[in-house]
Amino acid sequence: MREIEIDASVNVLGDRLETCSTAPLTGFYRNGCCDTGPDDRGSHTVCVTVTAEFLQFSKSAGNDLSTPRPEFGFAGLRPGDRWCLCAARFLEAYEAGCAPRVSLRATHRRALEIVPLDILRERSLERN
Numbered sequence: 001m002r003e004i005e006i007d008a009s010v011n012v013l014g015d016r017l018e019t020c021s022t023a024p025l026t027g028f029y030r031n032g033c034c035d036t037g038p039d040d041r042g043s044h045t046v047c048v049t050v051t052a053e054f055l056q057f058s059k060s061a062g063n064d065l066s067t068p069r070p071e072f073g074f075a076g077l078r079p080g081d082r083w084c085l086c087a088a089r090f091l092e093a094y095e096a097g098c099a100p101r102v103s104l105r106a107t108h109r110r111a112l113e114i115v116p117l118d119i120l121r122e123r124s125l126e127r128n
Helices: 052-060 087-095 109-113 117-122
Strands: 044-049 082-086
Touching (some): 044 087, 044 109, 082 087, 087 109, 109 117
């Protein structure tokens, strides 16, 4: 088994990256965290709480996150689920006015390469 190279687990606040979700199990590496590394070309780094509006937006943009895909062990997301979202998709949703709320403590610092911190703070679940 080859060892996975994961970028340092630091959040956008400069602290230790917290778990996003284990039910459903999320993250590019399916470890519950929005960890990233060289194989994660989509930068699955933004921990969000999905909404019905966002799920519809994502489906219309070509990424159906609500339909179960048992062949991949994916039960489909429902409003209220937390999920490690691609940073670019989050930014698209923000620009379309339907970005979900973000957990800054569980969002990997590499998200800042795509999404400005002020936007993440604006959509934050935590009080800043």
